[in-house]
Amino acid sequence: MLHIFLFLILLAFGQSAPDYNDPYSPIFTDKAVYSWTDKVKMTIIAPSWNSDRHLIDTIGDTDDHPIKITTSEHSLEPYRFVETDVNSGVFTAEVILTGFDHDADGDGTFDTTPRTIGNGPTNGFLQVDRNSAITISFEFADGVVLVKSVPVRWNLGTISFVEDLFYLENSAVVRVVDADMNLNPEALDHLSIKLFSDSDVAGINVNAVETSESSGAFVATVSLSQSSPSSGNRLYSLPGDTIFAKYDDHTLPKPYTKSDNLEIKTFATVDSSIPPIDRIENLPITFSNSLGNLLESFSQDTTMQIVGTIKNDQEFKQKFVYIFQVKNDQNYVESISWVQGEISPKQILDVSQSWIPKESGKYHIETFVWNSIGDPTALSPSMSTLINVQ
Template identity: 75%
Template sequence: MLQFLLLTLLLFPAFGQSAPDYDNPYSPIFTDKPVYSWTDKMKITIISPSWNSDRHLIDSIGDTNDHPIKISTSENSLEPYRFTETDVNSGIFTAEVILTGFTHDVDGDGNFDTSPRTIGNGPTSGFLEVDRDSAITISFEFADGVVLVESVPVSWNVGTINFMKDVFFLEDAVIVRVVDADMNLNPEALDNLPVQVFSDSDVAGIEVNAVETSESSGLFVATIPLSQNSPSSGNRLYAMAGDDIFAKYDDYTLPKPYSITDNLEIKTSAKVDSSIPSIERIQNSEITFSDGFGNPIQSYTKNSQIQIVGTVANNHDLKQQFVYFFQVKNDKNFVESLSWIQGEISSQQILDVSQSWIPDESGTYEIETFVWNSINNPTALSPKMSTLITVE
């Protein structure tokens, strides 16, 4: 009889799970993040081969009062909460919980933007209300009198904003990016974030809608085309070559030591430029001379007014701000006169600029002309021109 029993066990082996090890329980609890924001989706994993009770079925744990799983903060709780096995005979159990924050206005418009609630019994139906600085505790009664616990913190974050490049050409589309996990208000949908964008040429600017890149990324992106020929409208921003452009938003979800009612302006900047090399943007022609009535002159005498006339041309499809300099030097290379004219030249426009000068002494003079983009941060827009004259 014994030989028959041994032969039967060899040919038809029996399967079963041993009882949970009370002295050395193995059932680690893992979360998909070390820290959560207030409206995140939590993904929780419990590895518990001892609770793989049927190797042919998808098992569940945690949804009984005898061995419950509890997901809780100091004030709110989901209990018991069901976890399901990832596959037959895996011994790995998972569940999800969506954090719903608390009642709060996240954009300063006077309206609450969250729907806090605590409801659900798992494995993916749970919603849990949390505070800004909560801690979430997952406890599993692995066996009678043996409770395994894991905790993770909840915290707000200071957001960041940046342009994708430091310098944009006028023909580029400007891309601005915001990273703020606290504004991922619905982890199962794409959220939106309003961003203010403006330039030196349009300080009022526009408000654009930055859209989350995926359902739970907390990364928001907006694309803004530039125009120097049309005013700002919609998501189009008016800017000129040489402008600084700016993007900002107000962060109303700040961690300690800020208070819950505080907000902080998060801001960034970039430059706008033209792809045309700076030195080629303005054509500067040779100067001419006239008297006070605009009549051309060929000879020059001291103590007589000379009108120095320069000509600039813009042969490109962009407006250009400029400063035109007149500099007169004597034969000892000392500067006798320095003057300038500021202006803006449109696409395909030709402008005459002039300045009067009265020489005090006879001699040879060098008259130089420069075209720069500004006085404070000068960049040459054309090569320097130079002309020699003799004053009798």
Template identity: 75%
Template sequence: MPLFLLLLSLIIFPAFGESIPNYDDPYSPIFTDKPVYTWTDKIKMTIISPSWNTDTHLIDSIGNTEDHPIKIAASDYFLKPYRFTETDVNSGIFTAEVVLTGFSHDVDGDGKTDTTPRTFGNGPTSGFLEVDRDSAITISFEFANGVVLTKSVPVSWNLGTIDFLNEPIFSENSVTIRIVDADMNLNPEAIDHLQIHVISDSDVAGITVNAIETSENSGYFVAVVSLSQNSPSSGNRLYVLSGDEISAKYNDHTLPKPFSKSDNLEIKTSTSVDSSIPPLERLNNSPPKFSDSFGKTLESFSSNVQMQIVGTIKNDHNFKQKFVYIFQVKNTNNYIESISWIQGEISPQQSLDVSQSWIPPKSGMYEVETFVWNSFDDPMTLSPSMSTVISVG
């Protein structure tokens, strides 16, 4: 061909790229950003198709024609043709997004539908598609006449989880609760909320708080609950005492198979609450004193005569504390002659006298011991024990 004719052909038909796809080499792999999706997810799709990079100086589009359409389908619902756009000039990489909108379903058990299923849009980011719980998303691209490339990814519900993030939990602090439940990411383009119920042994009615999604499409929800030993539960504040067990829970209404769509399951976690104050420093216990039935201090003791053993505890802290005060009397043979106890609660900065009566059975030496525990169920010593030896005539 003469040189001037070759130059003329290049001017009339610039060599910017392939104007039609290479039918003999249909290279257009389809990718999704996740291997599995939940029912109200956002699905991000990528098609690598250098053969459809028809203009190296412009952003190209594919899939938005009836001749070579891209179809996004889920069971009976589909979007077709759906447009993908090139990520950059001359990249040959095309992307699009579709928001899955689920189906009509009550996710919190209040009797109301919490989803808005809909199917419309033509791409690249304007699509909404209805899906069922156990379906699949199929992306098909008619790369060339009679050549259809496909990619399919499943859709399923998930079992939620809930846990406390900042264990051990101290009664003077706050507690952070995390829920992981992708199915409750009902709007992948907005921050969602999830209600949870939090209780303690000291407040079995508890509180209901909102857990807030950490980002628009995370499916991770976090709630912060402050703990108080002096104020009643209100809002995001929970009344607890040291030694309580606290629990957080919610009902999962989006359960995977073999559960049915109408099933729900309580998702719950529990942990114990402690105090940052060392156990032996929680209460002050004074050595026991002795008095008669009128409260007069005794200087001497007689057998078969009733006396009062008086213990004194003091709470130097700014929170209430439950206690069990134990009296124990042993003879010279280390045999326990008497054991008794008093259970109660002591207020902040309060000093409290507790007493029990005892009648010495005979003359001799006796050791009187006192102990302060938090409870009998899971005993923890709140103060060093005290011991006094008395002589009974």
């Protein structure tokens, strides 16, 4: 431990002047890759340049031993770095990248203000292209230049719902991650997301807000309504709907060109917290003749109407398939038919089908309420009624 402690002391204080033969001054950046409008935080460890252990020192702001922050076409020089604390030997600075003229959100106007200006430590702005690099060079001593380069790239954005399933009583949260839309690294940025559902294909445009300065992550929260039309941050949707969110990325990496854009899309499912089997009430069936009068006895070769009644106690309309199935006393299906429709909130609805028994005997009349024929889910328990045909 003593040897390590002495070694660190020598690193920080052992050199009273720059060592030409063994320059120790590593350069660090806070990221390995940057986007076009990022803030670049730089650190240079230069104990040899800790010239006064009782004061905050600066480096890089002289023509003799300058620090330069450059791209292939633009440069900030000399650029001043400031010691983090008295006698630390660690120097830092920041530069904000300002990109180039480009419409980043597809609204027809440029979203950046390209400029190169500043002399440090935190007032620098530097223009960059979408596929370039930033080079930090420090003339550590006469003729000894230390260099660090980091690439600048555009990124492919991603979009996702935070859950695969949302209940109507809750809100849906959608998240976009696109570092290229962090257009101002010192403020919360915004971007537009399109949301729509199976029940409202027109949908809504919502404003997603950056989660924190310079995060490049954006979140929008949308309420789901089965009774009110889409408006603002409210999306009309029904149980069983798929909801979609899409975002147009106008800052695409190579091999895309600068003028390309790409629609990025995701989806989730909406449902009610009420179990499907409890969503519609299937009431006992009744029987009537062709005039609508109730029947209490049944005869063969005589037409009867089988009348079913369903009740929707929910706050949303529901599509349904009502199935009539008649079985004889041998458990063979004599007749099967169905009625498809939609039942409104709080509505009580009668559905009926005619049937002519060809033979006397006992019959089971079964009724089912499903959401569809192709991909059926029961919306209520089935009902069965036994009748005797004379």
